[in-house]
Amino acid sequence: MDALIAQLQRQFRDYTISLYQQGFLDDQFTELKKLQDDGSPDFVSEVLSLFFEDCVKLISNMARALDTTGTVDFSQVGASVHQLKGSSSSVGAKRVKTLCVSFKECCEAKNYEGLMLCYRCVRCLQQVDIEYKALKTKLQDMFNLEKQIIQAGGIVPQVDIN
Amino acid sequence: MATKSTGGTEKTKSIEVKKKLINVLIVDDDPLNRRLHEMIIKTIGGISQTAKNGEEAVILHRDGEASFDLILMDKEMPERDGVSTTKKLREMKVTSMIVGVTSVADQEEERKAFMEAGLNHCLEKPLTKAKIFPLISHLFDA
Numbered sequence: 511m512d513a514l515i516a517q518l519q520r521q522f523r524d525y526t527i528s529l530y531q532q533g534f535l536d537d538q539f540t541e542l543k544k545l546q547d548d549g550s551p552d553f554v555s556e557v558l559s560l561f562f563e564d565c566v567k568l569i570s571n572m573a574r575a576l577d578t579t580g581t582v583d584f585s586q587v588g589a590s591v592h593q594l595k596g597s598s599s600s601v602g603a604k605r606v607k608t609l610c611v612s613f614k615e616c617c618e619a620k621n622y623e624g625l626m627l628c629y630r631c632v633r634c635l636q637q638v639d640i641e642y643k644a645l646k647t648k649l650q651d652m653f654n655l656e657k658q659i660i661q662a663g664g665i666v667p668q669v670d671i672n
Numbered sequence: 673m674a675t676k677s678t679g680g681t682e683k684t685k686s687i688e689v690k691k692k693l694i695n696v697l698i699v700d701d702d703p704l705n706r707r708l709h710e711m712i713i714k715t716i717g718g719i720s721q722t723a724k725n726g727e728e729a730v731i732l733h734r735d736g737e738a739s740f741d742l743i744l745m746d747k748e749m750p751e752r753d754g755v756s757t758t759k760k761l762r763e764m765k766v767t768s769m770i771v772g773v774t775s776v777a778d779q780e781e782e783r784k785a786f787m788e789a790g791l792n793h794c795l796e797k798p799l800t801k802a803k804i805f806p807l808i809s810h811l812f813d814a
Contacts, residue, residue: 538798538800541798541800541801542708544801545708545711545712545715545801547715549714550711550714553707553711556707557704557707557708560703560704560707561704564702564704592775592777593702595775595777596702596705596775596797597702597704599776599797599798600702600704600705600708600797600798601704614777
């Protein structure tokens with residue numbers, strides 16, 4: 511059993527580090543983990559649930575706004591992107607945040623207009639959608655590893671990223 | 673509706689202000705940020721209450737009974753934004769320390785206008801213990 515726990519802990523450690531190295535997560539996620547304690551053992555998953563709810567809602571808003579056959583209000587799209595950028599920044603979702611920065615610049619670009627701007631924004635939106643879903647899957651895998659460690663009777667190791 | 677949560681002192685040092693825990697009002701329209709800031713305040717030993725926008729924050733102070741050591745004020749909110757709320761609270765003679773919470777995208781002029789509304793200090797999102805802790809400690813030293 512000890513060998514199993516050690517193996518799971520190693521897997522968890524390596525997987526978590528890879529998420530940072532691949533740019534899925536940044537230091538803000540580490541801050542979230544540090545805030546979690548015995549009194550609030552589900553704090554991180556609670557905050558991440560709020561983040562993924564934000565993603566669904568805001569991406570849906572933006573998709574609707576960009577789907578209009580009439581005039582697209584790019585400032586409204588930009589406002590939703592700004593909100594999503596804020597949320598992703600708060601949870602340490604680095605890749606999503608980076609995409610939101612590009613997306614916002616796209617909304618504010620003065621050298622494109624009409625259909626071309628709409629097309630570029632739609633492309634940005636598609637990338638954000640792909641990226642948040644990829645992050646969600648990665649984090650679910652990480653939490654599954656945590657669960658396996660606990661079920662095997664082990665302790666989830668603190669992972670030092672630096 | 674504003675909500676309350678009580679801070680614990682299990683593992684971290686409490687910051688005491690005149691022999692009491694710091695009482696904090698978190699004003700933010702984003703439920704994620706409200707939860708995050710609640711937890712930060714809890715882990716540094718404070719107790720917090722939340723308001724979803726500036727209008728709720730003003731209503732809380734209307735009867736003159738509210739007494740917060742610190743107000744964390746988001747800048748961009750519906751109904752009443754952070755600048756307007758800060759101005760209003762100062763007009764109502766609220767003497768709580770008000771710390772504005774801005775976005776990295778905010779321009780310097782916007783931050784300046786926010787400060788001039790009556791903030792004591794301004795911090796950039798995302799907030800962390802490391803950003804808030806020294807600020808509170810310093811400002812409450814006798």
